Amino acid sequence: MIKRWMGMLLLALAASLGACGGSGSSDSDDSTDGDSTPTITTSPASQTVALGSAVSFSVVASGSGTLSYQWRKAGTSISGATSSTFSIAAVASSDAGSYDVVVSNSAGSVTSSAATLTVTTTTTGALSEQAAQAAETFLATLSSSQQSAVQLSWSLATARQWSNLPAQLVARNGISWGSLSSAQQTAARSLIATALSSAGNSLHEGLQAADDYLADNGGGSSYGQGQFYIAFLGTPSASSFWLLQLSGHHLTYNIAFNGSYKSPTPVFLGIEPKGSFTQSGVTYDPMQAQRTAMSNLGAALTAYSDAQLSGTYSDLLFGANGSGNIDGSCPRDYASVDDHGVAYGSLSSTDQALVQEAIKAYVNTQATEYADELLAQYLSDTALTSTYAAYAGSGTVTTKGNYFRIEGPRVWIEFSVQSGVIFNNDIHFHTIWRDKSGDYGGQCGS
Template sequence: MKTRQGRAKRPRRTAAWKVLAVGLTVSLAGCTGSDGTSAGSAETSASASSSSTASATASSEAGADVVTLAEAFAATLDDEQLSALNQDYTFENAANWSNLPNALLAGGMGGGPGGGSNSTGRVGLQTSTLTDEQWTALEDLLAGATGTAENEGYDEIVQHLEADDYLGDNGGGDDYGRGNFFVAFLGTPSASGTWELQFGGHHLAVSNTYTDGALVGATPSFRGIEPMDEVEVDGDTVIPEQQERAAFAELLASLDDDQLTTATLSDSFNDILLGPGKDWAFPESSEGLVGSDLTDDQKALLLTAIETYVGDLADGDAQTILAQYEDELDETYVAYTGDIAMENNGDYVRIDGPSVWIEFSMQNGVILDGAHPHAVWRDKTADYGGLTS
């Protein structure tokens, strides 16, 4: 079995394993487990919306699980690692994420689209320092904080790490690979007060903010992938972002000619607008085709596209947020430029609602030939848990 950054790469864990592992961890810690339900259809979202008390309880339980798993991970670290892991809960630290490999950030490419707020690199503990035991504890934590669906949540994170391993092995070199990711606790994991679980590296940013044990923000959430084509890495099939691309393509293909004309943006885009360093910079007015002008079937496709991002969260949290976005569908806009298949450089699509903001932009390859996507999910009130400065 191939070793990467000092750690033997293990097979991807299944959603069933995740539910069992989180349940066992919480049971041993004497805490209540999360509900384990999956984010699903519009019917499920409507049900969650009508049960706000139950959703809030599930969110609090999931938050308690994450605290338990965070403490278990921290318990495996030495003093030097803990010093790197534990960072202050500040806007500067929270906003210090990027789609770039950390070597480029540390080389002074921070700031603006594609860069981060800190040109010295990411904050936190670099994964190359982790032992197998520590990696396992980190995986448990990430699994507890994210969704159980195939190709979403935790499964998608693992595929992102595998994709970066693939880049390292196919022309990227040592600047790419799972050892170049960072994990940070901004503030102290606790059932009271506010803290953020930050995890990221090339093409990936996870930023879950918790207050009094409940998730209060899961954005900015960045996903990109290179290669876009399906590849095999040590026996695993890597296909993250394919379901997102397909969901956007199906939504746009459902529009008639008049709707497509209304949805077409006058400008072209070579990247996302609200990338790293572009916090709280939402456009003052929305463009494109408004949700109230969609058929019921088209609204379902719009919600499905949104769900491919919200579904990256722990399942109970995803239900609650998706129900809110569903309530706002009539006021949510769809806009695009390029080809509706979303397969080539310059193809771009945007979802812009009262709360939700999602962009998907196809880019030229950097290490490999062929286009690949950059995508960001933001929330107009809940980015960084509402922290603005």
């Protein structure tokens, strides 16, 4: 029995050894002998391109034998994308995403690191469409002569025709509020409410009411909501560039649609009387958010020696201080300011939050689409590392000559405490919000 079992074992071992020496193993060895799996030396790089532009991703790889390539988007193979370079002739919004490439040869494969394609659009999405529709609705209520007054050709020189002074002193673009019928004003208000947030629309209404208050309390005919203006610079469109300019004494919005940037700047705000007032039975406090934010920030900044500016400031540096009291040079020379204040990173976390709240007090006057975009830019970790806060004077919003500033890579906000004009024994406020890149939708210098 044992001999028989040993014999069977020897036969099985011999069969196994014969199989190992067969032609199948030899073919396998011949196919891989000397081959090495690919190595990627340069992965594709992330890119940001405008809608409709061309883009190319490339990879550099080495390895024995013939290399093959398969590009993928979000892990899914792209049909026909089988060379070391992958190109899109005209980028669509849907092309945004993550791309990588699998490089392979007979020995194996390797996958590159992912590259992100970001597509910047020349349209501003839903808000652009809604604003264009609301603008067309407003235009339809106007006579042909009124339409000619409100609809202007785009030019940067025309856009800069705004001021902090009353419209009787410095002419404004467009058509006056006072020349509109009740129905036309309703259509205009609908457009303004569409283009701004509820806070921004209420601010517009409150500043109009403040001018009525001035007219009724000694200001006379130079003041009043009737001398606020609305203008379209460029033809309202869901896809082509145009600018909605809302202006008047102590108010300017320059809301750009379909520009290089989603931006309403320059935004000029001012208020007299300085705080709460009642006009026609309604109580207003239009700039409460901005005033409170600067008051809180100023109180905190006095604890930082670097925050106090050495000079004195009678008004805004970059307000409407150009020739003829219109907006000055564009683009601005922000590099000329050499005293920046205290770095955001040097502030306590509590005081950093006050800087952010002050920025939000301005940005949140805008529709959600714009506010979200701008806050993501202004309050990113990268931006905040190059953001500064400063004050001059005593750090309060109650004393003439006191001044506050927030400056980042893009954001520029100033707040100035002025002498009263109509109420000359009191104070009033001027403030400006600019975007170093996005003023007039990024059209500065173009």
